[in-house]
Amino acid sequence: xxxxxxxxISNPQSTTTxxxxxxxxxxxxxxxxxxxxxxxxxxxxxxxxxxxxxxxxSFSRPESLTEAASRVRKNFSYFRVNYVSLLAFAxxxxxxxxxxxxxxLLALLxxxxxxxVFKSSDQPLVIFGxxxxxxxxxxxxxxxxxxxVFLTSVGSLLISALLVGLAIVCxxxxxxxxxxLFLDDxxxxxxxxxxxxxxxxxxxxAAAAPAVIARV
Numbered sequence: 001x002x003x004x005x006x007x008x009i010s011n012p013q014s015t016t017t018x019x020x021x022x023x024x025x026x027x028x029x030x031x032x033x034x035x036x037x038x039x040x041x042x043x044x045x046x047x048x049x050x051x052x053x054x055x056x057x058s059f060s061r062p063e064s065l066t067e068a069a070s071r072v073r074k075n076f077s078y079f080r081v082n083y084v085s086l087l088a089f090a091x092x093x094x095x096x097x098x099x100x101x102x103x104x105l106l107a108l109l110x111x112x113x114x115x116x117v118f119k120s121s122d123q124p125l126v127i128f129g130x131x132x133x134x135x136x137x138x139x140x141x142x143x144x145x146x147x148x149v150f151l152t153s154v155g156s157l158l159i160s161a162l163l164v165g166l167a168i169v170c171x172x173x174x175x176x177x178x179x180x181l182f183l184d185d186x187x188x189x190x191x192x193x194x195x196x197x198x199x200x201x202x203x204x205x206a207a208a209a210p211a212v213i214a215r216v
Contacts, residue, residue, distance in 0.1 A: 047081035059175045072173035078181045083169045090165035094157055101154045108148050116141055 062068035095102040125132040
């Protein structure tokens with residue numbers, strides 16, 4: 001007697017697993033956040049004491065523009081972490097005093113991260129029933145960035161905050177006498193808080209590389 005034919009049985013769990021892949025590349029995003037936070041902690045650990053930065057006995061008027069430029073260069077090499085912190089503080093104060101601009105920038109950053117950089121390449125973006133390809137998404141994000149930065153008050157706010165911070169840094173560097181600073185014992189120019197900038201950029205590139213290569 002012939003045995004009845006065996007019916008194929010599908011595995012619903014595997015099908016569901018394949019269709020439920022998260023739109024965000026979670027490991028890459030976590031790696032980006034981890035590297036960014038570790039770079040920030042390392043940068044702040046290299047800052048100079050603020051009492052040394054604000055020592056009144058070390059201030060004097062420069063005799064010429066050449067001397068002022070030399071002081072700015074030496075002081076920036078020594079207080080670079082503190083100076084970048086002052087620039088970040090000026091930006092933070094400006095953005096916190098304008099909550100709408102801060103929300104717009106955060107929304108723009110979130111759009112770049114979650115809609116393009118860390119989005120799975122095999123899952124297209126669907127908004128209101130319309131499917132957007134990766135190139136269309138990139139084009140929309142670029143246009144949105146140009147509109148937000150250059151056609152609104154956000155760009156002027158950022159530029160004004162940076163100019164104020166740079167003016168404070170240059171004024172301090174020009175009037176702070178660097179003779180008492182241990183410039184010979186300082187770390188290389190690429191260390192300290194500037195390494196955080198490079199480290200953050202490299203971590204962002206490393207985390208976003210698979211997604212970007214897949215789109216190209």
